[in-house]
Amino acid sequence: MRLDAEDGAVYSRWEICERNKPKPKKYDDEGNEIEEEEPEEGEDVVKPLDEMTLVTRVEDTASFVTAELAHYNSNERPAMDDMLVRLFNHQYLKLDAAGLRPDELADAAEWRLRPDETVPLRPVAKKLEAGDFKSLLTEPEPGVEDPPEGVLARTWSLWKQTDPVALYNGTVVPGVPDNAVTYANNVFVFASEPEGESKNM
Numbered sequence: 001m002r003l004d005a006e007d008g009a010v011y012s013r014w015e016i017c018e019r020n021k022p023k024p025k026k027y028d029d030e031g032n033e034i035e036e037e038e039p040e041e042g043e044d045v046v047k048p049l050d051e052m053t054l055v056t057r058v059e060d061t062a063s064f065v066t067a068e069l070a071h072y073n074s075n076e077r078p079a080m081d082d083m084l085v086r087l088f089n090h091q092y093l094k095l096d097a098a099g100l101r102p103d104e105l106a107d108a109a110e111w112r113l114r115p116d117e118t119v120p121l122r123p124v125a126k127k128l129e130a131g132d133f134k135s136l137l138t139e140p141e142p143g144v145e146d147p148p149e150g151v152l153a154r155t156w157s158l159w160k161q162t163d164p165v166a167l168y169n170g171t172v173v174p175g176v177p178d179n180a181v182t183y184a185n186n187v188f189v190f191a192s193e194p195e196g197e198s199k200n201m
Contacts, residue, residue: 162175164188
């Protein structure tokens with residue numbers, strides 16, 4: 001890491017190399033080189049960095065960085081690892097960043113943060129219309145002809161064909177296919193329709 005004394009910005013070795021790369025030449029349809037236009041007055045121009053004018057800070061020396069890494073590995077990392085093992089996978093994001101350029105790291109993070117098509121955005125169950133228990137797992141949802149790629153098949157919830165509400169109230173009552181809903185690819189069946197039933201329950 002090197003500091004530019006003029007603007008106070010800190011640049012990594014990679015950033016310095018990128019800034020100092022020669023601009024690619026452009027050619028017209030006939031193969032003639034196109035001369036670069038002069039920048040207009042007031043336009044921001046990205047200039048190459050002169051390494052002779054860049055300053056190495058004390059905290060960027062090899063000995064200082066080595067000492068900081070040793071402190072982190074002996075004190076802070078064990079506490080961080082202990083905290084992470086107590087979290088679920090959806091509560092933190094861990095990326096192997098070694099060797100990745102900043103743009104590649106951003107792409108990897110964006111890919112990991114993409115929405116999961118199998119998980120609903122809010123806890124809303126959808127009513128299923130099926131004549132028997134088998135079709136509850138096999139028939140497509142109403143209004144969905146072609147499910148998105150990567151969506152798992154529906155499966156029974158933890159309570160199988162038992163009404164979970166009745167179970168919560170202390171009784172075992174079998175559910176019926178006419179009162180079935182799906183949430184996060186799990187199918188729940190109830191013995192009776194809830195009050196104020198709607199398509200999205």
